[in-house]
Amino acid sequence: MTDEQQLVEQARAGSVPAFTELVNRYKERLLRFLLTRCASYADAEDALQDTFVNAYRYLNTYDARWRFSTWLYRIAVNNATRGRQADSEPLTDVADEGGDPLAECIAQSERENLWLSARRLLNDDVYTAMWLRYVEDMSIRDVAEVVGRSSAWTKVNLMRGRQALDEELNSHSENVSKSYG
Template sequence: MRMMAMPATERQPAASDEVLASEARDGSLAAFTELLDRYDRRLLRFLMHRTRSISDAEDALQETCLKAWRNIHLYTPRWRFCTWLFTIAARVAIDMRRRNGTVRIQQLYDDQADPAAASAQAEAAPDNGLWTLARRLLPDEHYAALWLYYGEDMSVREISAVLGRSSAWVKVSLYRSRRALERAMSAEAEAGAAGPPPVGGGAAC
């Protein structure tokens, strides 16, 4: 008897964030866990630049996840799930900074001295030199807007919702940040083209 060839099984496409969020809203912890698996590293990266401390960022990440689960029934597909989640994260970071006052300098030193914290910070930080330059040049909120636009592919409207700023503010922030980076990169390129200063360049006696 000739065996009938079985058709190759097609891999099921992964459920969208919004589908999983709807399932989580109906009480599915598994769906919510899958969403967190997709976003935990990205949230940590975002929160690190909103709190300036790896330990604070990790605490804020846990608080964000708890608040998202407790309020998942309020989620509406009117917004992309990532926009809703990052909005919660941004508000958690603001609350944390208000509670802590200014950045705790000693905590920063402790984190840098802790190899595990340093490793986590390096893992979560963008590996592009341009982002390192942006982190050095830009105020926190402007860096966050730039990261959400290019790193998270959010629209101006979505960034406006996450940061609680107007769309006009986001557009101006993105423009000014790009200009600041262009000027800094041009200055670095000119400095590199000039070459290192001469060593022992005094006149011969």
């Protein structure tokens, strides 16, 4: 039994410190994810809070055959979908500390631009699948569970999402070359 599974079992038995540890492990990653799906920072925080409230409330329904993170992200997706305002552009970052500020700023800007392009080009399920696979490093099986699709659908749409982003980046590079070349 992993440390996380032990914490889940302790939380199921009513241990508040165990559930608090689970919250601390996931709150920043979940907030970063929710910022890409919600209309504002406040909406993302609300969805995050709702996610943990629902997780605590329904902890006894968690199936240990799945990773806890998969179950938690599924709850987060549901909360973000319920609370999202379709006309607003989602936010994309939570600041990290340390390192070379200029290099980090440039790298962060490039990552944000890539994820903004992805958000604009891809439908919600494909975008969510790409985020979970490449940012959260989830397995194909776990991503499929979170988005409510098959593993085959997930693999195909991850490939299509990468192709769409590759085409977007290549067309952007060609336009820059023509402008300055």
